[in-house]
Amino acid sequence: MTLYARYSELLDTVLDTLQADGTLPDGIERRAVAVEPPRDPAHGDLATNAAMVLAKQARTNPRALAEAIAPGLEALPDVSSVEIAGPGFINLRLTDDAWRGELATILREGDSYGRSDAGGNERVNIEYVSANPTGPLHLGHCRGAVVGDALARVLEAAGFRVTKEYYVNDAGGQVDTLARSVHLRYREALGADIGEIPEGMYPGDYLVPIGTSLAAEFGDEYAEAPESEWLELFRTRAVAAMLDFIRHDLATLGIHHDVFASEAALQAEGAVDAGLERLRSKGLIYEGVLEAPKGQTPEDWEPVELTLFKSTEFGDDQDRPMKKSDGSWTYFGSDAAYHLRKAESADHLVNIWGADHAGTVKRVQSAVKALTDGRVDLDVKLVQMVRLFRAGEPVKMSKRGGTFVTLADMVEEVGKDVVRFIMLTRRADAPLDFDFAKVVEASKDNPVFYVQYAHARVRSLVRKAADAGVSLDAPADLSLLDAEELALVKLAAQYPRTVESAAMAHEPHRIAFYLYDLAAAFHALWNRGNDDPGRRFLVDDNPELSRARLELALGIGQIIRSGLDLMGVEAAEEMR
Template sequence: MSLYTRFTAHLDAVLDALEIEGVLPAGLNRKAVTVEPPRDASHGDLATNAAMVLAKPAGTNPRALAEAIVTKLQALDDVQSAAIAGPGFINMTLTDATWRAELATIHADAADYGRSDLGQGVTVNVEYVSANPTGPMHMGHCRGAVVGDALATLLEYAGHKVIREYYINDAGGQVDVLARSAHLRYREALGEDVGAIPEGLYPGDYLVPVGQALAAEYGDRFVGAPESDWLVTFRTFAVAKMMDMIRSDLALLGIHHDIFASEAELQAAGKPDEAEAWLRAHDLVYDGVLEAPKGELPDDWEPVELPLFRSTKFGDDQDRPIKKSNGSWTYFGADMAYHFQKAQSADQLIDIWGADHAGTVKRIQAAVAALTEGRARFDVKLIQMVRLLRDGEPVKMSKRAGNFVTLADVVREVGKDVVRFTMLTRKADAQMDFDFAKVVEASKDNPVFYVQYAHARISSLGRRAEEAGIDLPAPDLSLLGTAELGLVKLAAQFPRVVEGAAQAREPHRIAFYLNDLASAFHGWWNMGNDDPGARVIRADDPALTATRLSLAQGIGQIIRNGLALMGVAALTEMQ
């Protein structure tokens, strides 16, 4: 139980007592009551809006209710003082002993400090990456991959059961193009001079090994054969090879999925038909004609009756076709069935999509709401693209042209941890620049370096104390001063940050918090540059050294816990 959770329980007990005494009516909704740090640290350690929230439904004055609450809060052993601010906000200052005990809790809980049961075992399916299986991962996929993976880890840490899923888009026209491109490389592997890659095919060299593998498998059997003889075989073979490559690329980032769901298998199993039948049985699909496009009509436009999903009933702008005029499934029809399948084994669904898919959010949200009858919470996290810079110039990417920057190339150049941390240094829906020079810069302006440096500094302290030959006694936490307790107070916010990030589904909050914690630690460390008495390692004072070392190691534990949520290793020394 975190300190904030504990004080929420204390406040609940106070409100329960006031109900028994008749100061408050029974059964008031306390959902909006909060216990959190005050905006201004000079106001105390904790603040609550309980009196402001409950006074009106209780039919009383906020300040009068605050006075009754403060009287009981002041009786708690952990509370040094409680005061009313403004019309009825309550600020609390906790005893130093409370903060010393929290540092001891950080050490005792270690890797579990910050872990929460907030999720109560609710199963969440997080689908992320889901890049078309037509080539290796490139940096256009990287940010969504990292955000999705970090979010999955965060939700697990906050008490959810998580399913990590990748949706293989292997039923569209792009995989037929892949098969034709592989066939060209197959002929090339058998000695044919294929010349320049024709427009419309994938020209990347990554298909050369695929062509060689096909030649080894089938010889010249399909060299002159009609496309109908080899298209399905080559498509299946090439997709499998591309998925092997994608898994390998993701592994470089430390990313592993639980499930790889195939769109082709989904359709072969008749899942879209099942979804359509269910929707028709509930009068949510009907046969109708789409409205004509606004503006000047195309020459080939004609009204066609199609099966339409009543997505307007669930907040969409218009009803959506689930099949094309030729009877094949639309992208929406297939995606609808896929989400229906995911909802069979999860209570909540999260999709990580590129921002270019923003226009399809409403229709999928409508489909999930319909197919789960509103039971499944469904969120879409839109990820803005990353702009790559080298020497101040944008690095262009184009999978079709074959001159893209692969994820593997970037990881090998700057390292997995740098890539992962950097991708979480901004909100997912904000634009991001990835500058190859800046992300490895040894500067406080580079949060990757700044946080890692804090942990490396902390790791060095034990070695330095040992080298100095200091015989360390057990830490005496009563020796912690105001500056040290300020660090403990910031460290104690970690469980609250974890829960807030999990509720908002924003893993970047962990990176922001770690940067703040590292900044506070560096500031405390640097005090010793001007005042030798403020240094952590004091050969003349083993007791103080042991105590400050204990504090530093507690901060190091929080940094390790936060970095683990981000999938980043905590360095013990800087290279």
């Protein structure tokens, strides 16, 4: 249980007492009551909005209610003072012993500190990456992969049951194009001069091994055969090979999905038809004509009757076609059925999509709401583009020419941990710059280095303590820690709450932001000893103080290590 959750329970006890004596009415709604750090640390250690939230229900003003709540809070263990601020906010200051106890809790709980059951074991399905299986993953896919995987880790730490899913778009025309591109490479492997790859085909050399493999297996059986004889076979083999590439590339980032769901299989099983019929049974499907495109109408536009879903009844700006005029499924038709399939075994759905999918969010959320009768919610996190630089100069790429930086290229050059950390140093919906030179700099401006350096300093301190004969076999006297050192404990104690808030908001970047702030505070404390040996973590002639400060450092190292693990990053033992 977090420090904030513990004091929330103690506050509940105080409110129970006020209900018992008639100060608060029975049945009062408390869900909006919170205990959290005040925005300004100068105001105290904890703050609660209880009086502001409950005053209207209690038919009194917030300040008067705060004055009724305050005595009960003042009587709580480890509360040194209570202050009422403004119209009725209540600020609490805790005793130094409370923070010493929290440091002891961090050390005692170790890797468990920060993990909770806030999620109530609810089931969350996270779909991320889901790149078309037509080429290697590139830096744009990389960011979504890291955000999705880190979010899965954070949700699991907060007590949710998580399924990590990849949706394979293998039913559209792009996979036919892939198959035709592979056929060219197959013919090439047999000795044919295929010339320049035609416009519209996939030109990358990554298809050469697939063509070579097919040539070795089938010889020239399909070299001159009509497309109808080889298209399905080449499509199946090409998609399977590309998925092997994708799994391998994701593994270099430490990412492994639980499920790879096939769009083609979904359609073949009749799941899309079943989804359509479920919507039809609810009166949400009709045959109709869409309005003409807004603005200047294209010359070739003409009204066509389509099978439409009433998505406007669920907040969308227009109804959406489930089928094309030729009777084939639209992407939306398949998406609706796919989300229904996921919702059958989940309480919450989360999609990590590229920003270019922004226009489809409302319609898919509408379908989920309609298909599940509102039982399952869908949150879509849009990931903005990554701009690639090398020593400040933009890296030029051409997908048509097959010259683009792949995920595997990035990991090979700077390492998995650097890639993962940098991808979480901005909100997912903000553009991110990735400079190959800057991400490996040994400077405060490089967050990867700065946080890793803090952990490496802790590990170095442990080694030096062992050499100096400073042992932690006996409990340290934490009363020797000064106010600045206890302030660092207060910041460390925010870690469990940070994990919970990151999980509930589906924002794993909050962990990276928090770790940078914690590392900065630790480095500042460390630097006190640059000019004053008596303020170093290890003081030559004071083993008791050294033990207390070593325990503090170990606590901070534990938090950094746990937070990095949620990001999928290994904590550095030393910096080289």
